[in-house]
Amino acid sequence: MTGKRLQEVADNVQWKWPAAWKGGAGKYKYLLLVVFAGILLLLPAGKSRPMQQETDTQPMQERFDLQDLEHRLEKTLSKIGGAGEVTVLLTLKDGGRQVYAQDVCIDSQEQTSTLVVIGRGSGVEQPVPVQRFSPTFQGALAICPGGGDSRVRLQLTQAICALTGLSTEKVTVCQSE
Secondary structure, rough: OOOOHHHHHHHHHOOOOHHHHHHHHOOOOOHHHHHHHHHHHHHHOOOOOHHHHHHHHHHHHOOOHHHHHHHHHHHHHOOOOOOOEEEEEEEEOOEEEEEEEEEEEEEOOOEEEOEEEEEEOOOOOOEEEEEEEOEEEEEEEEHHHHHHOOHHHHHHHHHHHHHHOOOHHHHHEEOOO
């Protein structure tokens, strides 16, 4: 069909409401408009996002892994010139802790506190963390072929102190066989 012919067909077509809707639609048109707008507002906009629960609980689920930290230190310290393959052992003074929000009620008789929790759906409740304390290191030992060289020993000691927060007297670097 040519463009002129399509225009003639389009001009001749007229939209007609079904006969059953003619009387009822006019009576309830505003109600239908509000319902339709409500449905549009409830539909998700654009691409779907992950549930809020996953993003909110991510920091709470983050756990300290001593072996992972030791492995990462070994890989990093092995790159120091002259050190060779480094083996690291870390000891902890404490494992860290979290402080959770509490609701405190003070009566004339006594003081009571309850833990504040967030409902996550399906009956799951989680406490609200307020503050998180990282684990405290007690000491570190690094063993490597280059541990006999004072320059390498100084670089390893400074790196371990910078990464763990330990003082130099709590870090020992030894030469391996």
